[in-house]
Amino acid sequence: MNNSEGAIMGRLCGFAVGMVLTAVPASLSAQEVGDPQQGSAFAQRVCAACHAVEHGQPSSPNPQAPTFDAIAKTPGTTEMALYAFLRTSHRTMPNLILTKDDISNVVAYLLSMKDSR
Missing domain, CATH: 1.20.5 (Single alpha-helices involved in coiled-coils or other helix-helix interfaces)
Known part of the structure; x- marks a missing residue:
C-alpha cells in the first residue's frame, strides 16, 4: 500500500x-416511549402495596416508601435516571424483574405525574 x-x-x-x-x-x-395508562395499571398491581402510586395520594402504605408524586417531583428525576433506577436492585425494595415494556410504561407514568404539577 x-x-x-x-x-x-x-x-x-x-x-x-x-x-x-x-x-x-x-x-x-x-428509550422506547411507554404508555402512562399501562404504567399506572402496572403500578397499581405491583407497586401500590408499598408506594402511593396515584397522583395526590398524601402518603404511602409503607412510610419508608416515597409516593410516586414525590419521586416524580424530585429534582434530577429524568427519564434516564428512572430507567437506571428501575433496572438495578435496591436493598429496600423487592427484587422485581421488570420487562422493558413495564419499565417504559412506569417511567412514562412517573414523568406524566411530573408534568402535572
Whole structure:
C-alpha cells in the first residue's frame, strides 16, 4: 500500500469510527416511549402495596416508601435516571424483574405525574 492509499484508508477508518461513536450514544439514550395508562395499571398491581402510586395520594402504605408524586417531583428525576433506577436492585425494595415494556410504561407514568404539577 502506498502513502496515498494509506491516507485514504486512514480517513475512511476515521470516518467509520466517527459514525459509530455518533450512533452509539443515540441508541443508548433512545428509550422506547411507554404508555402512562399501562404504567399506572402496572403500578397499581405491583407497586401500590408499598408506594402511593396515584397522583395526590398524601402518603404511602409503607412510610419508608416515597409516593410516586414525590419521586416524580424530585429534582434530577429524568427519564434516564428512572430507567437506571428501575433496572438495578435496591436493598429496600423487592427484587422485581421488570420487562422493558413495564419499565417504559412506569417511567412514562412517573414523568406524566411530573408534568402535572
